[in-house]
Amino acid sequence: MLRECIIITDKDLHLHSDDEVILWQGNPQDIKVFDIISKPVILLIGLFCIFIIAFAVKYFFLTEGANDFMRVFVTAIILALGIFVAIVPFVYTSRLRKNTTYVLTNKRAIVLREKGDYNVTAYRSLNKLKNICIYKNNSDTATFYFIEDSIELFSIGERNSFDDVIFRNIKDFDELEKIVSPFVAVVHL
Structure with a gap:
């Protein structure tokens, strides 16, 4: 069953500047409940x-x-x-997957989550990132870690998950990698 992708417009996102544009947006891929894991x-x-x-x-x-x-x-x-x-x-x-939308602009990586009556937004500026780590999952999807420091990758479970900018279970990961690679180095895990 296909789920509708929530379309975020520039107006909805409250972009920081006039030259910030949305390059890509998507949702986490639905995973079957009874998968391999x-x-x-x-x-x-x-x-x-x-x-x-x-x-x-x-x-x-x-x-x-x-x-x-x-x-x-x-x-x-x-x-x-x-x-x-x-x-x-x-x-x-x-x-959580149904209420999460990922947005990549030419300046930021943004995770939008609907939590009841309010929305939670986490973002990272692309110019502060040294690299982006990509982990290809067994389910033909990939997870993108937008982190500022390599040490940060190993402490992800210890911090509040709303602070992390992680694009999980992205189906069209090759397309997203091509879009993000001009802005920052890409590392495959």
Whole structure:
């Protein structure tokens, strides 16, 4: 199913100067929930839930004080928590992808995110960047890291993700690489 790309105009973006123009814009590519990475994660979570249920049932049989209602109740709670833990990350990332738009101008790389009633904008000036790191994913997409320092790439998980300007899961990455390469050096990871 194709998703509509949110079209951002110069007026919507509040460009800093008259000579700043939009060169490229896009959204993260939708990824199937049960792709290569998701299947093992869901399988492990399912096996963990089965193990916990087996442990809880065995414990209740060893302790004769627990009645049938308590056994069923605890089993249902463990199953519900397992399903919640297995599904919520996929729903969250899917929603985040749908509400994210990437914009590249001749001066900045911009990430726009809709978060409820307000929008979050993160950007990096292209003239401050030493290079752009591109990582080609297994799903025929690429992730572009717009970072000011190479040390910054290794501390991405430790900072607030809204400060990072990362274009994730870009399908037409060759086109974007051609557009951005005149402005800054490109490094492939």
